[in-house]
Amino acid sequence: MKTLDDLLGEGVSGRRVLVRADLNVPFDKNEPGRISDDGRIRAVLPTLIALRDAGARVIVCSHLGRPKGAPDPKFTLAPVATRLGELLGGPAVFASDTVGPSASQAAAALGDGQVLLLENLRFNAGETSKDDAERGAFADELAALAEFYVDDAFGAVHRKHASVYDVPARLPHYAGGLVIKEVEVLRRVTESPEQPYVVVLGGSKVSDKLAVIKALLPKVDKLLVGGGMCFTFLKAQGHEVGKSLLEEEMIGTCADLLAQAAGRIVLPVDVVAATAFAADAEHSTVAASAIPADRLGLDIGPESVALFADTIGSAKTVFWNGPMGVFELAPFAAGTRGVAEAITKIDGFSVVGGGDSAAAVRTLGIDESAFGHISTGGGASLEYLEGKTLPGLAALES
Ligand SMILES: Nc1ncnc2c1ncn2[C@@H]1O[C@H](COP(=O)(O)OP(=O)(O)O)[C@@H](O)[C@H]1O
Numbered sequence: 001m002k003t004l005d006d007l008l009g010e011g012v013s014g015r016r017v018l019v020r021a022d023l024n025v026p027f028d029k030n031e032p033g034r035i036s037d038d039g040r041i042r043a044v045l046p047t048l049i050a051l052r053d054a055g056a057r058v059i060v061c062s063h064l065g066r067p068k069g070a071p072d073p074k075f076t077l078a079p080v081a082t083r084l085g086e087l088l089g090g091p092a093v094f095a096s097d098t099v100g101p102s103a104s105q106a107a108a109a110l111g112d113g114q115v116l117l118l119e120n121l122r123f124n125a126g127e128t129s130k131d132d133a134e135r136g137a138f139a140d141e142l143a144a145l146a147e148f149y150v151d152d153a154f155g156a157v158h159r160k161h162a163s164v165y166d167v168p169a170r171l172p173h174y175a176g177g178l179v180i181k182e183v184e185v186l187r188r189v190t191e192s193p194e195q196p197y198v199v200v201l202g203g204s205k206v207s208d209k210l211a212v213i214k215a216l217l218p219k220v221d222k223l224l225v226g227g228g229m230c231f232t233f234l235k236a237q238g239h240e241v242g243k244s245l246l247e248e249e250m251i252g253t254c255a256d257l258l259a260q261a262a263g264r265i266v267l268p269v270d271v272v273a274a275t276a277f278a279a280d281a282e283h284s285t286v287a288a289s290a291i292p293a294d295r296l297g298l299d300i301g302p303e304s305v306a307l308f309a310d311t312i313g314s315a316k317t318v319f320w321n322g323p324m325g326v327f328e329l330a331p332f333a334a335g336t337r338g339v340a341e342a343i344t345k346i347d348g349f350s351v352v353g354g355g356d357s358a359a360a361v362r363t364l365g366i367d368e369s370a371f372g373h374i375s376t377g378g379g380a381s382l383e384y385l386e387g388k389t390l391p392g393l394a395a396l397e398s
Pocket residue numbers: 202203204205206226227228229245297298299321322323324325326327328353354355356357358377378379
């Protein structure tokens with residue numbers, strides 16, 4: 001795999017370099033347009049600064065959220081361009097489209113050492129299309145903007161998307177420093193995790209991550225499941241989950257996984273159940289087996305935190321992805337805080353992965369240096385640990 005250092009060694013002054021970054025940052029739920037955690041922007045800065053300082057004309061592209069293949073102002077990268085400019089100490093030009101006239105004019109007008117951010121890749125149906133030709137056509141347009149391609153979007157390397165998988169087939173391609181660093185750490189955890197090895201899963205991307213559990217089960221000693229993930233399992237155990245996040249079509253899969261796991265999947269015993277998805281909603285702690293029909297579980301309860309902390313405490317390797325609750329709303333942050341704090345105390349190696357999980361660590365004020373590694377990718381690191389070939393890494397290697 002060629003790296004950014006190889007590209008810098010070849011000389012990039014005056015050359016247009018397309019950098020795929022993962023700038024999928026969280027926004028403040030109460031203040032639209034305010035980035036609540038800029039960790040993913042900071043994580044790619046060394047790559048952008050190295051290219052800029054070498055005189056490259058830097059064209060950055062990223063997705064934000066999951067728009068449906070067409071422009072949607074809710075998911076514009078404009079606020080990210082502003083923050084990127086602040087962090088770079090000089091403006092980042094923003095193109096109001098990804099491969100249209102604004103992007104191509106801005107790319108053509110870029111001076112040496114200037115940085116351009118394209119609008120959200122996922123405003124284009126070709127980016128995420130399952131159809132190779134449709135993805136390829138979009139990749140052709142993206143590739144036409146530049147002479148070289150650098151992938152530093154670790155959080156998206158598990159996606160077979162045009163900007164991750166098809167563009168590197170069209171341009172000389174290099175792995176950025178963030179991708180290299182992330183892979184180095186995760187390779188260590190994958191190849192020889194010291195036992196006991198505990199994986200903690202939560203968050204809201206339920207169906208994505210349920211698929212990973214099957215592959216991870218044989219590799220881990222215990223899998224602790226909280227967050228939005230746990231309700232499909234609780235339902236599979238025969239409990240009612242009220243209005244909680246539920247993936248109906250995965251209930252059978254969860255039942256199979258529980259049977260296969262023979263006690264190694266640990267579920268919450270209590271949850272904080274609220275009348276609505278809101279900070280001021282009436283809420284109380286209830287047994288996980290007795291969630292009222294008109295309530296939704298928004299956090300794991302204190303007994304579950306104690307149960308999870310006990311298992312985490314004896315682990316030598318912990319991988320955690322996905323908040324234990326809706327930590328962005330203060331009444332539902334205690335589960336995530338409790339689990340995060342337990343992980344910081346282990347006598348072993350810990351990895352936290354995921355945009356929101358990493359953001360939770362920082363916004364809850366937990367000591368970042370107490371973790372072995374904080375990864376910018378949740379799904380990406382999980383699939384790496386699973387031993388899967390990740391499309392973005394395979395494309396960089398070929
Ligand atoms: N019980 C729950 N119900 C709904 N959403 C939840 C619940 N628990 C956690 N979440 C949400 O999950 C989101 C993060 O999920 P995800 O994207 O899977 O994590 P990551 O970005 O760390 O991989 C957070 O915004 C959090 O509010």
